[in-house]
Amino acid sequence: MNSGGFFHLLPNASTYAGPEDVLWWSMVGLCSAIAIGVFVVMFVFCIRYRKGRPADRTLAKETLPVELTWTFVPLTIFMGIFVWSLFLYAGTRTPPADAETIYVVAKQWMWKIQHPGGQREIDTLHVPVDVPIRLMMTSQDVIHSFSVPAFRVKQDVLPGRYTQLWFKAIEVGNYRLYCTQYCGLDHSKMGGKVIVMSRKDYARWLDRHDSGTSLAAQGAALFRAKGCSGCHGANASVHAPDLDGIYGRIVHLADGRTVAADDRYIHDSIMLPDKQVVAGYAPIMPAFSGELTESQVLALMAYLKSTRPGTQPAHESTRR
Amino acid sequence: MNATVITPDLPELEPPRSFFAHGSGLRSWLTTRDHKRIAILYTITITLFFVLGGVAAAMMRINLVTPDGALMSAETYNKTFTFHGVVMVWFFLIPSIPATLGNFLLPLMIGARDLAFPRLNLMSWYLFVIGGCFTIACLLLGGVDTGWTFYTPFSTLFSNTNVILVAVGVFVTGFSTILTGLNFIVTTHKLRMPGMTWFKLPLFVWGMYAVSLVMVLATPVLAMVLSLIGLERIAHVGIFDPALGGDPLLFQHLFWFYSHPAVYIMILPAMAVVSEIIPCFARRRIFGYKFMVYALIGISVIGFLVWGHHMFVAGMSATAALVFSILSFIIAVPSAIKVFNWTATLRRGNISFEAPMLYALGFVGLFMIGGMSGLMLAAPALDIPLHATYFVIAHFHYVMVGGTVMAYLGGIHYWWPKITGRMYSEGWARFAAVLMFFGFNFTFFPQYVLGYLGMPRRYHAYPPQFQTLNILSSAGASILAISYLLPFLYLGWSLYRGARAGSNPWNARGLEWQTTSPPPKQNFLARPVVRKAYAYDEPAPGTTA
Numbered sequence: 001m002n003s004g005g006f007f008h009l010l011p012n013a014s015t016y017a018g019p020e021d022v023l024w025w026s027m028v029g030l031c032s033a034i035a036i037g038v039f040v041v042m043f044v045f046c047i048r049y050r051k052g053r054p055a056d057r058t059l060a061k062e063t064l065p066v067e068l069t070w071t072f073v074p075l076t077i078f079m080g081i082f083v084w085s086l087f088l089y090a091g092t093r094t095p096p097a098d099a100e101t102i103y104v105v106a107k108q109w110m111w112k113i114q115h116p117g118g119q120r121e122i123d124t125l126h127v128p129v130d131v132p133i134r135l136m137m138t139s140q141d142v143i144h145s146f147s148v149p150a151f152r153v154k155q156d157v158l159p160g161r162y163t164q165l166w167f168k169a170i171e172v173g174n175y176r177l178y179c180t181q182y183c184g185l186d187h188s189k190m191g192g193k194v195i196v197m198s199r200k201d202y203a204r205w206l207d208r209h210d211s212g213t214s215l216a217a218q219g220a221a222l223f224r225a226k227g228c229s230g231c232h233g234a235n236a237s238v239h240a241p242d243l244d245g246i247y248g249r250i251v252h253l254a255d256g257r258t259v260a261a262d263d264r265y266i267h268d269s270i271m272l273p274d275k276q277v278v279a280g281y282a283p284i285m286p287a288f289s290g291e292l293t294e295s296q297v298l299a300l301m302a303y304l305k306s307t308r309p310g311t312q313p314a315h316e317s318t319r320r
Numbered sequence: 321m322n323a324t325v326i327t328p329d330l331p332e333l334e335p336p337r338s339f340f341a342h343g344s345g346l347r348s349w350l351t352t353r354d355h356k357r358i359a360i361l362y363t364i365t366i367t368l369f370f371v372l373g374g375v376a377a378a379m380m381r382i383n384l385v386t387p388d389g390a391l392m393s394a395e396t397y398n399k400t401f402t403f404h405g406v407v408m409v410w411f412f413l414i415p416s417i418p419a420t421l422g423n424f425l426l427p428l429m430i431g432a433r434d435l436a437f438p439r440l441n442l443m444s445w446y447l448f449v450i451g452g453c454f455t456i457a458c459l460l461l462g463g464v465d466t467g468w469t470f471y472t473p474f475s476t477l478f479s480n481t482n483v484i485l486v487a488v489g490v491f492v493t494g495f496s497t498i499l500t501g502l503n504f505i506v507t508t509h510k511l512r513m514p515g516m517t518w519f520k521l522p523l524f525v526w527g528m529y530a531v532s533l534v535m536v537l538a539t540p541v542l543a544m545v546l547s548l549i550g551l552e553r554i555a556h557v558g559i560f561d562p563a564l565g566g567d568p569l570l571f572q573h574l575f576w577f578y579s580h581p582a583v584y585i586m587i588l589p590a591m592a593v594v595s596e597i598i599p600c601f602a603r604r605r606i607f608g609y610k611f612m613v614y615a616l617i618g619i620s621v622i623g624f625l626v627w628g629h630h631m632f633v634a635g636m637s638a639t640a641a642l643v644f645s646i647l648s649f650i651i652a653v654p655s656a657i658k659v660f661n662w663t664a665t666l667r668r669g670n671i672s673f674e675a676p677m678l679y680a681l682g683f684v685g686l687f688m689i690g691g692m693s694g695l696m697l698a699a700p701a702l703d704i705p706l707h708a709t710y711f712v713i714a715h716f717h718y719v720m721v722g723g724t725v726m727a728y729l730g731g732i733h734y735w736w737p738k739i740t741g742r743m744y745s746e747g748w749a750r751f752a753a754v755l756m757f758f759g760f761n762f763t764f765f766p767q768y769v770l771g772y773l774g775m776p777r778r779y780h781a782y783p784p785q786f787q788t789l790n791i792l793s794s795a796g797a798s799i800l801a802i803s804y805l806l807p808f809l810y811l812g813w814s815l816y817r818g819a820r821a822g823s824n825p826w827n828a829r830g831l832e833w834q835t836t837s838p839p840p841k842q843n844f845l846a847r848p849v850v851r852k853a854y855a856y857d858e859p860a861p862g863t864t865a
Contacts, residue, residue: 020704020705027695034692045666049669051670067611074652074656078650078653081699082649084701085645086642086701089642141478147774147776150774152705154633154704156634158562159561159568184474184478184479185398187394188776189781
């Protein structure tokens, strides 16, 4: 842990931390300068014009230009900060195309991590250094928030939807992970650590914790075990949509809308299928919201993403 | 307390009997329709609530001295910060200045005999007391562990505490806020005495007017969102919980649509108070009067459009974040204008440093620091790491406690002679004001650093590396506590032993100073003289000085 002493500053352990720190310290500098400026002026006035001291007390004419100056100068400065912050913020929103996805499920009061290779861990996230990592997160119960101060990243984790967060760690080490959205009794204990490893160590770690089944393969097993294949499978007699290659496809709904089959759509179609019924199909699918955990939905989704239209579901072969 | 002082400048129609003299039994107070007495009822009530909320704060600060949270269990801690937040926000800060000083002064400042609806005013107080006592009883007997923000779905389907009961209490209290706002708006429109035109109004009246608009328009949304929580908790109607098909972010939008304007409900009256005190002790007309008015109105209008800056990391779209960010920067401009104008008012003044002035100057400094840390939070790029850390705690305590509470106490000291007819010990009052300024900074500045280092808020226990700063903060809180207790002593003492104040001890302008202290039941014995606001370049009416 980065347990420096008193006044240890935060490590800048991600690509975002450095530029963010520049903006932060610039703001600290700017605000201090303004505050000190106003304090000095107030102090000088209080001394110079204190009661009983001879001074020029003729009323100055209030002029519009003075008021306009201290309206528009702050406005201009604020807009400058806004634009600067905007550019930084935009970079936090879209992960690079080569980012590796790791899945996070939050629940009272733990973080469950699922790697695409099937490795699972709790309250600890192992990541390789210098590789952009995209976390796809959801919550099993209430709202949580995934926060790693050393990376300067934070994102709320909501039930019923997926939020993402990405970072690229630049320094090997252990960094503290906090839950920063109040989530009940043991909110303050819902922490953990992010362990940034060299790529070689990371590969070794993945091997050591290999369970033999990738996330997609776990999903394929669930697809059969939970009975999905009974209706959605190739040989099913029930009239249900074919799901091979569903991910990213455009879906026409019974109510006339069209939606893209993204993470949230697939999640909702499993958990609350009545919400969006595909055109041409009867709403006969039971809701799985009481049946499946969010981790299992993520595995199912990894499986569905691995399928291609017209092919038989791939199992072990989906592993890269 | 029967003030028999007759000021020489008033025609002697009858010996002015102060409003205190019209009945002294409990019944005369509980059935009063006099805005001045209702203001005093409010003052006593919110002071009790402030003490309760303060005790909760003290317990939290003691608990945080050690990293493992030795004093309380996590459950108790969570209930304690909920108690502190609910009580301080709804039962102290929101009513603080409007219901006490505003109630007392608004009619006096515009030359009216009372508010437009005196019975409604009394009813507001009863609603407030009923809602307040009910809520506090529910918070003490069982408690609530959701935080004052009631975030869903935790509050609707996961918390096993008295959420519904507390929501009902806050709901009821909301009506007291709405009715007070309504009363103030009508009073300002209809009861200004002849000659008191809009731009002759003291900024205090403008502040009360602006805040009343916000109260009337924002509070119903709170009532709505609390009802929806009840509906989901009791009837399991899917509104916020995704397992029922609801949307948890909808709650945050509705809640902050009320609660961000509520922040301005707390700070606008503070600005209003300070705009009276600084000109009086600088002996100068307020600088940029009209800009100060426009700034007040601007803040109350734009205040409705910035709620989303509480949700930058909650999962909102980038476009929404951009819009809320730019609006949050824009709303900082009128606040900056006000700080500059207060400072400019000092220029070429004839400044003396009585206790109210020390509070007012302290307010300007602390409000400025709090406001500028708000600028950092308005930038999403900086808000990402700072959100939900102690930086946010420090930010809003600088504005709410450093700002509003300092201004409230400044106003209490400034108008104390008018309200009670007595002077307090100036030396002790100055000492308390200075002690409060240092105690406050000592308590909350370390929390900015803690926030930057990443310490999350609402943590019952924390990693040991944060301990030093937490001890500093708790030590500062003990100084702050002493500075809050001092006024009880010297103000209490002044009620019995203080020198008679006379009608205008500060040689201030404003109509409230043209009547006796304490004012008679009907406020004025003779028609006050209306001139421009802050006529410190002219002698006070009826005096030779």
